Amino acid sequence: MKRIKYVIFFGLLVIFGYLVKDLFYNDESYNQALLKFRESKDLSFSSVTRSPLPDSLRRLFRKLTYYDPTRDYEVTADFLPEERAEPVSMPMTTGTKEPYFIKGKAEFELDGNTHTLTLYQKAGAASDTLFIPFTDQTNGFETYGGGRYLDAIPNGKTIVLDFNKAYNPFCAYNPAFACPMPPAENRLKVKIPAGEKEFK
Template sequence: MKRINKIVLAWMITLLSPGIVAHSQTDYTSEIKVFQEELNTEFANPEESPLKEEDLAEFKALDFFPIDSSYRVEAEFVRSKDAAPFKMETTTARRPIYEKYGEVYFTLAGNKYRLNIYQSHDLREKEEYRTYLFLLFTDQTNGSESYGGGRFIDLQIPDGEQLILDFNKAYNPYCAYNAKYSCPIPPKENDMPMEIRAGVKKFHD
């Protein structure tokens, strides 16, 4: 985990008329395209890119699932009480300290889910990342259409009891592109028994 997105502003859709609904969908698509363009710009930049030198030389753009607003959901956020810090398992021997910050409850494709949200103790010591939260998850596209080790979504501490989850902003950890990186492994309790066909696909080199 290295990438940290900019603060995602709350998305509001006003259902006043068919014309406004269509405009809102256009704005939403534009928002996700900006996210994708930022990722592609990062990956194309030799100073930021996690790609191996030979992959960077051939890089054009990441592969994304089609933008689908049904994967943007409003979740109930429940803050964890007295959560003990723990050592997060990673793809290497590194064990960074994390804390279960809370849980989110939401409905997606007619099914109810609960996922854990985490906070990095290292990052919260830095002023610019003090409100940063982290969702790691796996789903049934892993290993086929998406990276086998799961994907991540960056979040911010919500002001209240609601939090927006947008799986169109799910991205791969850096170790999906280069084994030199150490990446957190999604806990088993964050495995979703469905296909999340949104966000970044696995890297094809």
């Protein structure tokens, strides 16, 4: 009987070890993919043809700064679709407006509270990717004061909001660009210490 208990105990240990290994491997793979993406973005910012930076800054550019990756800010949200026949006018940083369709809302739990973000799609866009301009309590301190952006694709009734991939608008690097301004309903009353930091 004692031998059977030992067999069961060590069997459970082996299973637990595989689960921990898989979890670590998944996190490690995720981090590596994210770091490769960031390195690729740095290369594009150094490029003469693809960089949003003015030439004077591009010549000095080395790399963008980010928070360390953490799966705590890869959030699976409830996707609440919403179709409107007419687009809304999204205010731009240059004082102009551009048409965007509201495609729904993402509702999620973070830091013990429920938060909601409105999801948009630029008029004329053919992609399934939805655009999420947002602000949070890091803006103006650790991240760009005008807010950041996130892209995500709905998957049935859910949508993954990976804030590790939150990025700055081009106007954070060059005021000549016209960038959508995050609407009032997308102002999160919580810190999101993930994704891209302020460009200095």
